[in-house]
Amino acid sequence: MLVLLAATIPRNIVLFANLRFRPDVPWAVPVLGVVLWLFWRSVRGFPDLRAGNLPVRTWAWSLLAGTVALVALVPGLRVVSRFVPLPVQQMPDLAYVPATTMAALLLMSSLFAGVVEESAFRGLMQAPIERQNGLPIAILITGTMFALVHLDFTPILWPYYLAVAAIYGTITHVSGSILPAVVLHTLGNVYSNFTLWLYGRAEWQAAPGV
Secondary structure, three states, X not given: OHHHHHHHHHHHHHHHHHHXXXXXXXXXXHHHHHHHHHHHHHHOOOHHHOOOOOOHHHHHHHHHHHHHHHHHHHHHHHHXXXXXXXXXXXXXXXXXXXXXXXXXXXXXXXXXXXXXXXXXXXXXXXXXXXXXXXXXXXXXXHHHHHHHOOOOOOHHHHHHHHHHHHHHHHHHHHHOOOHHHHHHHHHHHHHHHHHHHHHOOOOOOOXXXX
């Protein structure tokens, strides 16, 4: 958790600063690029990170399996939202921020979260728990912690975050590397961030009238 906070707090400060000072220029992107590079250099030496290179075949199957699972998860959650009230997300009023700046910041934020959160949860946290207690317990613990660190978390969303953690955690376990999960997490964040920005609703909220 300390590793996660050490990277996430500076990211939030830089993003908020960019939205307040010179929002016409996405200057936070190169700054966060440096922060992310420093973070990766500081953690890549830990064996539990599991960030080794993978054969192309393993990459392909990992990304395919993860994509299918994530694509199936969102429509399923939208069906659940018809019967169980889920929290409504709203983007703050950022109409004053140019679209180019918003797009750049959302893309960088997606990559940043993908790298940092997978390093922390599926790497440094899951690996030792997995060795001592097995994969299901590791996913239960890391998935719960994964849910708690998200600002939109409410108890009703715990199964959703646990399911996401199960996808990333299982792929990391089978492939032996967090790298496919980093890619999937980043792409998932791009989808959820842009859905919220462009349509004003979270990925689990069905479109009005649907």
